[in-house]
Amino acid sequence: DNSEDSKNAIPEVNFDLEGEHAGELPSPWEGPSHCVSGDHCLYFNPEGNDHNGQVLITTPNYAYFTATFPKITSETQISPDSFHLAPIPGKGNGFVAGRLIKKGEVIMQRQPSFLVHADAHIDMKPExxxxxxxxALSKLSKDxxxxxxxxxxxGVRAKIDKNSFRIVIDPSGDKESGHLGVFVDVSGxxxxxxxxxHYRITNTTHTTVAVRDIHPGDELTISYIYGIARRSTRQKELQDWGFECTCSQCTLNSLETAASDARVKEIxxxxxxxxxxxxxRGEDIKPEMGGKLVDMYLEEKLFAYLAPTYVRAALIYSMxxxxxxxxxxxxxxxxxxTREYGTHAKDIQSMRELAADVKGHWSWGIKVVSEEKEQKTWKLGQGKGKKNETGEAGAKKERKIREKIGKKAGKTVKEAKAKKDEL
Ligand SMILES: C[S@@+](CC[C@H](N)C(=O)[O-])C[C@H]1O[C@@H](n2cnc3c(N)ncnc32)[C@H](O)[C@@H]1O
Structure with a gap:
């Protein structure tokens, strides 16, 4: 039917970039070549992914952002023959370790082959x-x-649904900038x-890192969801992928499941x-609280989410x-x-300084000092019946520091929570 065909035809237009970044798409990015509804066009980088090509379906401004992202080159990855694709009972294929992969080793780093604006993927007419x-696919290398x-x-759409990772393109975190990235090598x-x-995505670079030692024959796995949740919640979230999870944590017996759910709640x-x-102001905080939290994370095998917990424990013990x-x-x-956020992680410099010189760190002993001061204030108050100014000034300073710590710890936890939006 000709009229149907013309309705669905994608116009071959010479689209002039409009808006803020008009005409600025850096080489070797090409495009736009095909434009469809809502400003979404096709862009292509023939040199991307070792000349296997990268395609991008997005708006001109997001195309500009994406094309200008620097590639991460500082981290190495393990040789490809350290693991291989093999059938995994009940799961299709999956990656299996061929040698001992040590905690902290970078497994692989990849750029997406296919990147599409989430709105375009959801809203575009199917035909x-x-x-x-x-x-878009035909532009990539045969391989x-x-x-x-x-x-x-x-089908292509379903493959994107089941294998893509959610990527926020705009560095300011604008939710509208959500894209779906397909990394063909990561899909295993x-x-x-x-x-x-553990995986993390910086700009558009996808990095996977071992969060514990992985022995030869073990399957390499990532979490598609935010894992610090009770079993029923996790299973519900995984319904989007169309499978019932039979991982080691989901197949614990009922007693063990109850214990795990209770631990998650307590965490x-x-x-x-x-x-x-x-x-x-750290009122009533106990030094052992931070350590207890770390222990519960380890007991619950939450090895992919440890960073904020260690940061908090280190600060509390130092205080x-x-x-x-x-x-x-x-x-x-x-x-x-380093594993979870990369070498430029927020807090990493502060933690390095704390590890190198605990007593020189801003957090050192502030809780001890304030308690001594509180006692002094109390004694003076008993004797003279008036307020002690040094004590008050000290408390004010401490309150400021405490707010700073609260914000720091709170932020890192929120970052971890934001993870659940990924994939
Ligand atoms: C990104 S692919 C992973 C590779 C896939 N197993 C394959 O053979 O190509 C995602 C799909 O793998 C399957 N899968 C992944 N993890 C699973 C699990 N824990 N239990 C059962 N199936 C799983 C599901 O069908 C899911 O939609």
């Missing part, structure tokens, strides 16, 4: 979408096309609620309590003047921040 997706088509899912990772591999309760106390524990947790924090 038009199928056509522009086919045109990349084969890898794309061998991914799980029926199956899900586990207690994964041994959340304690985190809220610490945050609350920190925002109120209470426990040099050995502050140093121990600060060192763990540096490693965990």
């Amino acid at each position: 038009v979408q199928e056509k522009i997706y086919q045109i 990349a096309q084969e890898k794309f088509l061998s991914q799980f899912g029926d 990772f199956n899900h586990d609620c207690r994964p041994n591999v 959340k309760r304690l985190e809220e309590e610490i945050e609350d106390k920190m925002s109120r 209470f003047g426990n040099e050995a524990k502050a140093k121990e947790y600060a060192e763990e924090a540096v490693d965990a921040l």
Whole structure:
């Protein structure tokens, strides 16, 4: 039917970039070549991904952002023959370790082969979408096309649904800038609620890192969801992927499941309590609270989410003047921040300084000092019946510091929580 065809045809237009970044798309990015509804056009980088090509379906401004992102080159990845794709009972294929992969090793770093603005993926008319997706795919190398088509899912759209990662393109975090990125080599990772591999996305670079030692024959897994949740919540979230999770944590017996759910609940309760106390000048905070939280994370095998917990524990122990524990947790924090957020993680410099010189850190002993001061104030108050100014000024200073810590710890936790939006 000709009229249907013309309705669905994608116009071949010579689209002049409009708006803020008109005409600025840096080489070797090409485009736009095909434009569809809502300003969404096709862009292409033939040199991307080792000359296998990268396609992008988005608006001119997001195309500009994406094309200007620097590539991460500082981290190395393990050799590709350290793991291989193999059938995994009940899960299709998955990655299996061929040698011992040590905690902290970077498994792989990739750029997306296919990147589409989430609105375009959701709203585009199916017939038009199928056509522009086919045109986009045809621009990639034969090898990349084969890898794309061998991914799980029926048809291009379903493959994007089941294999893409959510990427926020605008550095300011604007939600409108959500894109779906398909990394053909990353698609082999199956899900586990207690994964041994953590992934992070910086700009558009996808990095996977081992969060514990992975032994030969073990499957390499990532978590598709935010894992610090009770089993029923996790299962519900995984319904979007169309499978019932049978990971080690989801198949615990009923007693063990109850214990795990209770621990998750207690972790959340304690985190809220610490945050609350920190925002109120650390009132009633106990030095062991930070350590207890770390222990519960480890017991619950939450190895992919340790960084904010170690940061908080290190700061609390330092505040209470426990040099050995502050140093121990600060060192763990540096490693965990590197794994989970990369070498430029917020807090990493502060944790390095704390580990290197606990007593020189701004947090050192502030809780001890304030308690001594409080006592002094109390004694003076008893004797003379009036307020002690030094004590008040000290308390004011401490309140400021405490607010700073509260914000710091709170922010890192929120960042971890934001993870659940990914994938
Ligand atoms: C990104 S793909 C992972 C690779 C896939 N197994 C394959 O053979 O290509 C995602 C799909 O793998 C399957 N899968 C992933 N994790 C699973 C799990 N824990 N249990 C069962 N199926 C899983 C689901 O069908 C899911 O939609």
